[in-house]
Amino acid sequence: xxxxxxxxxxxxxxxxxxxxxxxxxxxxxxxxxxxxxxxxxxxxxxxxxxxxxxxxxxxxxxxxxxxxxxxxxxxxxxxxxxxxxxxxxxxxxxxxxxxxxxxxxxxxx
Amino acid sequence: xxxxxxxxxxxxxxxxxxxxxxxxxxxxxxxxxxxxxxxxxxxxxxxxxxxxxxxxxxxxxxxxxxxxxxxxxxxxxxxxxxxxxxxxxxxxxxxxxxxxxxxxxxxxxxxxxx
Numbered sequence: 001x002x003x004x005x006x007x008x009x010x011x012x013x014x015x016x017x018x019x020x021x022x023x024x025x026x027x028x029x030x031x032x033x034x035x036x037x038x039x040x041x042x043x044x045x046x047x048x049x050x051x052x053x054x055x056x057x058x059x060x061x062x063x064x065x066x067x068x069x070x071x072x073x074x075x076x077x078x079x080x081x082x083x084x085x086x087x088x089x090x091x092x093x094x095x096x097x098x099x100x101x102x103x104x105x106x107x108x109x
Numbered sequence: 110x111x112x113x114x115x116x117x118x119x120x121x122x123x124x125x126x127x128x129x130x131x132x133x134x135x136x137x138x139x140x141x142x143x144x145x146x147x148x149x150x151x152x153x154x155x156x157x158x159x160x161x162x163x164x165x166x167x168x169x170x171x172x173x174x175x176x177x178x179x180x181x182x183x184x185x186x187x188x189x190x191x192x193x194x195x196x197x198x199x200x201x202x203x204x205x206x207x208x209x210x211x212x213x214x215x216x217x218x219x220x221x222x223x
Contacts, residue, residue, distance in 0.1 A: 033211060033212075035214075042199060042216050043152075043214050045211040094210075095159055095203075096154065097154075098151070099151035099152040099153075101149060
């Protein structure tokens, strides 16, 4: 089976930085995705890593270490609208994603 | 605007009833997926289709059925054999071009049992 672990909840203050970790043990690896999901809504694609290193996209950055089976999503300059669930997903084979349970981030004023 | 639509937003099922959830996309994507989301769990794959007239079971296909007669459409039927159908159902599609090939999701259907 596939094992993808991320913390259940995190809380941070507006303007701060939060790092969401994701560790994985999967039968295959063809890229790692991060999605944002607001309550009751669809997940929206945030970032993709397939090679080791950091990918930066505005206030959001994502890092991957394939040898360690580890990724993190970094959210900088937190805003209230960043309060959401963040899903880590591994593309095990070309057609299939395996998802972690998600990390709920609460941003406080 | 290109996108994925799902209907209805909320659906109520009575005991012993089959219900069908609609998923339509105009992104010209070949692959389409159905996931189920329960509180505290990751998205779980029900069925997927990589091309018209072909589909495969995912991890939790029991009690569900699908069809893929058109590229744009991938309806999911929740049958009476599914004993715990209450969940948030998400449809997704994926293109075959580009390096990322991310899956893009519809707005979801929340299914409740009466």
